[in-house]
Amino acid sequence: MGPGGLARLHGLFAAYKPPGLKWKHLRDTVELQLLKGLNAGKPPAPEQRVRFLLGPVEGSEEKELTLTAASVPTLTDHPLDSMVRNPRVQPAPALGSVRLHPWNEVTTWPRPILGAASFIEERDPVCFFPVCGPTFTSLKVGVGHRLDAQASGVLVLGVGRGRRLLTDMYNAHLTKDYTVRGLLGKATDDFCEDGRLVEKTTYDHVTREKLDRILALIQGSHQKALVMYSSLDLQTQEAYEMAVRGLIRPTDKSPMLITGIRCLHFAPPEFLLEVQCMHETQKQLRRLVHEIGLELKTTALCSQVRRTRDGFFTLDDALLRTQWDLHSIQDAIQAAAPRVAAELEKSLRPEPGTQQLPGLGRPWDSKGPSSGLGLESCAGH
Amino acid sequence: MALSAQQIPRWFNSIKLISVITAPQLRQCSQRAGKTLLCGFSAQPQMSSDNFFLQWGFKTYRTSSMWSGCQSANSGRQESNSARSTLLPSVNEQSQKTQKTPNFDSELSLEGLDDLPPLSPLQPVSEEEAVQIIAAPPLPPVSFTLRDYVDHSETLQNLVLLGLDLSKIEKQPDAANLLLRLDFEKDIKQILLFLKDLGIEDNQLGTFLTKNYAIFSEDLENLKTRVAYLQSKNFSKADIAQMVRKAPFLLSFSVERLDNRLGFFQKELQLTVKKTRDLVVRLPRLLTGSLEPVKENMKVYHLELGFKLNEIQHMITKIPKMLTANKRKLTETFDYVHNVMSIPHHVIVRFPQIFNTRLFKVKERHLFLTYLGRAQYDPAKPNYISLDKLVSMPDEIFCEEIAKASVRDFEKFLKTL
Numbered sequence: 001m002g003p004g005g006l007a008r009l010h011g012l013f014a015a016y017k018p019p020g021l022k023w024k025h026l027r028d029t030v031e032l033q034l035l036k037g038l039n040a041g042k043p044p045a046p047e048q049r050v051r052f053l054l055g056p057v058e059g060s061e062e063k064e065l066t067l068t069a070a071s072v073p074t075l076t077d078h079p080l081d082s083m084v085r086n087p088r089v090q091p092a093p094a095l096g097s098v099r100l101h102p103w104n105e106v107t108t109w110p111r112p113i114l115g116a117a118s119f120i121e122e123r124d125p126v127c128f129f130p131v132c133g134p135t136f137t138s139l140k141v142g143v144g145h146r147l148d149a150q151a152s153g154v155l156v157l158g159v160g161r162g163r164r165l166l167t168d169m170y171n172a173h174l175t176k177d178y179t180v181r182g183l184l185g186k187a188t189d190d191f192c193e194d195g196r197l198v199e200k201t202t203y204d205h206v207t208r209e210k211l212d213r214i215l216a217l218i219q220g221s222h223q224k225a226l227v228m229y230s231s232l233d234l235q236t237q238e239a240y241e242m243a244v245r246g247l248i249r250p251t252d253k254s255p256m257l258i259t260g261i262r263c264l265h266f267a268p269p270e271f272l273l274e275v276q277c278m279h280e281t282q283k284q285l286r287r288l289v290h291e292i293g294l295e296l297k298t299t300a301l302c303s304q305v306r307r308t309r310d311g312f313f314t315l316d317d318a319l320l321r322t323q324w325d326l327h328s329i330q331d332a333i334q335a336a337a338p339r340v341a342a343e344l345e346k347s348l349r350p351e352p353g354t355q356q357l358p359g360l361g362r363p364w365d366s367k368g369p370s371s372g373l374g375l376e377s378c379a380g381h
Numbered sequence: 382m383a384l385s386a387q388q389i390p391r392w393f394n395s396i397k398l399i400s401v402i403t404a405p406q407l408r409q410c411s412q413r414a415g416k417t418l419l420c421g422f423s424a425q426p427q428m429s430s431d432n433f434f435l436q437w438g439f440k441t442y443r444t445s446s447m448w449s450g451c452q453s454a455n456s457g458r459q460e461s462n463s464a465r466s467t468l469l470p471s472v473n474e475q476s477q478k479t480q481k482t483p484n485f486d487s488e489l490s491l492e493g494l495d496d497l498p499p500l501s502p503l504q505p506v507s508e509e510e511a512v513q514i515i516a517a518p519p520l521p522p523v524s525f526t527l528r529d530y531v532d533h534s535e536t537l538q539n540l541v542l543l544g545l546d547l548s549k550i551e552k553q554p555d556a557a558n559l560l561l562r563l564d565f566e567k568d569i570k571q572i573l574l575f576l577k578d579l580g581i582e583d584n585q586l587g588t589f590l591t592k593n594y595a596i597f598s599e600d601l602e603n604l605k606t607r608v609a610y611l612q613s614k615n616f617s618k619a620d621i622a623q624m625v626r627k628a629p630f631l632l633s634f635s636v637e638r639l640d641n642r643l644g645f646f647q648k649e650l651q652l653t654v655k656k657t658r659d660l661v662v663r664l665p666r667l668l669t670g671s672l673e674p675v676k677e678n679m680k681v682y683h684l685e686l687g688f689k690l691n692e693i694q695h696m697i698t699k700i701p702k703m704l705t706a707n708k709r710k711l712t713e714t715f716d717y718v719h720n721v722m723s724i725p726h727h728v729i730v731r732f733p734q735i736f737n738t739r740l741f742k743v744k745e746r747h748l749f750l751t752y753l754g755r756a757q758y759d760p761a762k763p764n765y766i767s768l769d770k771l772v773s774m775p776d777e778i779f780c781e782e783i784a785k786a787s788v789r790d791f792e793k794f795l796k797t798l
Contacts, residue, residue: 016796018741049532054512067512075538076528130541130587131531133548152798306797315796321741322776 005038005326006136010160011333012144012169012340014313016320019152019304023143030157030324031141037326039134049074076131142166145176145310150192151282153178153307154318159333165340169311172347173249175259175278177309180302182289184269187299191286195301203298208266214295215261215273218288222258229254256280258288270303312343527551527560536565543573544587550594559598568597575601579608580622593629603635610636614643620662628665642668649679651690656698664701675704678711686715688726696733703736714740722747724758724768732768746771746779749794753784 017026048071055068129135142163144156158166184203188195229250232239242248250257260276275285286302293300308315319332506514521529527547531537537560541547550556563569573586581589590596596604611621625631631639646667647657661668667675682688688696697703703711714736718724722743729735735743750756750766757764766783780788 018745018795019798020741020744052515075531075541129548130545131528131547133546318796320792320795 005041005330006160008330008334009034009038009139009326011162011337012156012158012165012313013329013332013336014154014156014310014318015324016315016318017147017152017155018321019150022149023146023155026155027141027143027157030329031139033324034139034141034159034326034329035134035136038136038139043129043135047074047076048072144169147307148282151305151307153305154310154313154315155307156310156313159329162333165344168344168348172311172344173278174311174347175276176280176307176311178275178277178280178285179264179304179306179308180273180275180285180289181304182271182273182292182300183303184271184293184296184298184300186301187290187293188301191283191290191302193301193303199299201298203268203296206268206296206298208263210296211263211266211271211292214292215263217295218258218292219261225254226250226257226259229257250279254279256284312339525551527557530561534561536560536563536569539565539569540590543590544584545594546587546591549591556594560594563597571601572597572599572604575604576625579625580618581626585626589626589629593633596629596633599633604632607632607634607636607639610639614658616658616662620658624662624665624668628669630669631665634669639668642672645672646675649675650694650697652694652698656694660698660701664704667701667704670705674708677708678704678706681708681711685712688730692726692730696730696736700733700737703733706736710740711736714738714743717744718768722756722758728758728760728768735768735772738772743772745795745798746784748798749784749786749791752794753786755784 015026015030017023050069051072052067052069055066140160140163142158144158144166147153147155156166156169158164183193184206185201186197187199187201188197190196226248227234227243229252230248231251232242232248234240234243239248246259256277256279258275258277258280260274262274263271264274265272273289275288277285282305285305289300289302313336317332317336319328323329323332520533524530527537527550531541531547537547540560547560550560576586576589577583608621611624612618616624634642643657643661646652646661647654650657650660652660679693682693682696683690715729717740718729718735719726747756750771755764755766757766758768759765760767770783771779774783776791777788780786780791784791
């Protein structure tokens, strides 16, 4: 596998981070599994070294000595298996009848020591380099938008040259999809179920309409913030058309911007929200749930934050824990590569002022939440 | 070295040339004057000059040791000397060389003093002599890896062929020095034969010695005493072989220490002698590892998790690894199994395997079964799922037989967690 395997390993792929696992541990596990897979491949051909050996001159009557060059395998890079399986592969140079010092003899490897030849063949087929160690000892794996320990969902990882694409993804300011599960009636200090309980309230007065109204308010205010941070003058025609098509993006760092939020399921005390946002942290999403509870004149905490989409990586692309091995990751990288290239190129292309950008309705953005309240601008976010 | 060359006055240069050129001829057992000249000048009190001579002498020894056609008795010894001493710092090199120069000097004094003119490097040399001058690159005197010496040391090559992983051993400090200083015939062979007699197979020697290469510096008598002690405690030969294989450092423990540890386990766990023996044979690293985690885990089981002593004994005889498990993982697993899955103590005792599995596996499978409505862990009720079936099976079998769903469904469910 060796060099070929590594070549197919440059790029981006998505893993599903289960809840309770730190993102760093995930990254380390992926790196270890990749190294295991790479080191298990076929070893490269062993190195040879040239030694000049004394031997009698061919076809001379007197006992003259001359040097002959012979290519001898070194023991340094030699994997033990192939050495034993082909004991007569190395050529023995023509030495003639001169009895040489043992160090100058080209021995046919291996020299059997206590029956060494017989036992080594039974060893694992995993390549074993007894002197120089395994070929691959570290691999550069980077993580895209991080997820904290209690959150779960799609986590984008970049291997090798793919790490550069992570920066491009970051600069493209793509949105992310979350499903957030909330619980009415309690409030804790860190907005999670296992935090210290601060307050308990009733929630009988909460209805779906009230919730939807609050969510629409939130979406509207964040929309205004989005326009502000994108430094666009909405009075111009181009800006309006971009806004209608849902192409406004912030130019640089900004606080959390929610481009879309809606309620998927409401069964008090539980409710399920779908949030499309960018520049967020999971803690801010939990705080959002808490603030929705406050707006509803009750309290709420967040029981689950799950990322279902990160840019153009969806749940279907995410690899589960059982699939974190070399082959699955290579296949995932190869499958995602053309899509990644196309989308990043589109995102990072500078938007010309008056030119209509054709066919830029991004499929993942167009199926955003329909707020159902008739907001005029950016309904498609 | 360049510095010392400048320091040495001019008249040494002629001697220097003699030492280089006559040494090869020395190897051919011919008598030259240069040797006695060296003899005379080696008595000079100047340390720097001595060093210079010694260094030149060492170089010629090394190159000559790799030559063919030398039948001198020194060659074998010097070759092993050179292989051994290469990892020593340069200070020790001096002491090594001073050991060699007496040999040199003794040889020199045997020969008579012929008066040959000093040879110049520009003088033509005969073909045979030219062919026999080998200027191989010298071995590095100090190195961070054994790769540089493997091709030149018979000991190392034999060890590699045995299956030792030098790349792991050289990471330990002082290990490489120890290995290079060993002589295969004297030290290593005896220990290897002893290990073979003990019952360790050839293919297991490699992994054993990679872990415990220090056994080469142990005294063979001590090792035999320890094995005799184990036999006196009624461990069979096969048992001892298995213990030594699984816990390579066992034979490096003194008899007294082994005795203490066996006594500790018997007292702490309050098991019979036979059960202690079985326990130790199954997990011999209990004897070689630290005892603090074992003491702590016993307290955890008894006080924190609330198991009775006979329950703990039963669990430990089934899964000895529980004694050395991580305390935090133990408590987390027990917390989930007892409080979330509502499994009482007596059911857990029957399936101690649950403490040996990863917590995420238990959680995922339990949540899946709960989602399907099949999470039934009470033996009295129908559709009972035992804990070992929950954790010990691979995913496919678990999904098919226990959950009665497909692996795809399980994966989809996992992505909703």
